[in-house]
Amino acid sequence: EIVLTQSPGILSLSPGERATLSCRASQSFSNSYLAWYQHKPGQAPRLLIYGASSRATGIPDRFSGSGSGTDFTLTISRLEPEDFAVYYCQQYGNSPLAFGGGTNVEIK
Amino acid sequence: EVQLVESGGGLVQPGGSLRLSCVVSGFIFSDHYMGWVRQAPGKGLEWVGRSRNKDNSYFTEYAAPVKGRFVISRDDSKNSLYLQMNSLKTEDTAVYFCARAGTGLGATYFDSWGQGTLVTVSS
Numbered sequence: 001e002i003v004l005t006q007s008p009g010i011l012s013l014s015p016g017e018r019a020t021l022s023c024r025a026s027q028s029f030s031n032s033y034l035a036w037y038q039h040k041p042g043q044a045p046r047l048l049i050y051g052a053s054s055r056a057t058g059i060p061d062r063f064s065g066s067g068s069g070t071d072f073t074l075t076i077s078r079l080e081p082e083d084f085a086v087y088y089c090q091q092y093g094n095s096p097l098a099f100g101g102g103t104n105v106e107i108k
Numbered sequence: 109e110v111q112l113v114e115s116g117g118g119l120v121q122p123g124g125s126l127r128l129s130c131v132v133s134g135f136i137f138s139d140h141y142m143g144w145v146r147q148a149p150g151k152g153l154e155w156v157g158r159s160r161n162k163d164n165s166y167f168t169e170y171a172a173p174v175k176g177r178f179v180i181s182r183d184d185s186k187n188s189l190y191l192q193m194n195s196l197k198t199e200d201t202a203v204y205f206c207a208r209a210g211t212g213l214g215a216t217y218f219d220s221w222g223q224g225t226l227v228t229v230s231s
């Protein structure tokens with residue numbers, strides 16, 4: 001079973017700043033099958049990135065994903081007010097699928 | 109427009125059962141893998157399980173905490189996904205999301221989600 005560890009748990013930043021979120025896997029998995037989601041309270045989660053680096057439909061280009069093997073990164077180049085939320089990584093290459101514990105990007 | 113609407117949540121006693129439904133529209137249901145994800149109060153997202161698509165014989169897979177207690181099924185004629193939850197425990201209390209995945213093993217990230225339905229297990 002693959003375990004995903006996200007860091008930091010909380011990221012306090014101001015609008016316009018750059019956010020760098022980390023997701024580390026306990027072992028490598030198939031073909032960088034790693035996705036990132038944004039989740040706001042009371043809403044459905046939103047797919048941002050799949051395949052470690054491909055942006056989902058309609059996702060602004062300030063969101064980017066990178067990494068391979070066991071280390072993955074989500075970068076938000078310039079935070080907009082609507083970007084403050086919890087972000088989760090998920091591996092879908094091996095069963096059981098798994099989510100990381102999340103990073104809360106909060107307003108400083 | 110892709111839509112997923114969950115229903116069936118509510119209050120149930122420990123040891124009880126509950127069946128969640130997810131009705132979908134806007135896409136060919138039988139082509140897609142489908143899954144359930146939950147979020148306990150104050151916690152993160154947790155994968156519950158998934159059903160593969162028709163081409164993969166609707167094979168189901170489950171997370172360890174629910175295996176043997178939860179069953180995922182689907183009725184393509186009704187564009188519906190189900191989650192039968194048995195022997196419920198207090199730790200199963202969560203918002204349960206229905207989610208659509210892709211059409212093949214290489215695309216089983218969740219690209220569309222419902223709004224969720226709350227299940228509370230308490231005496």
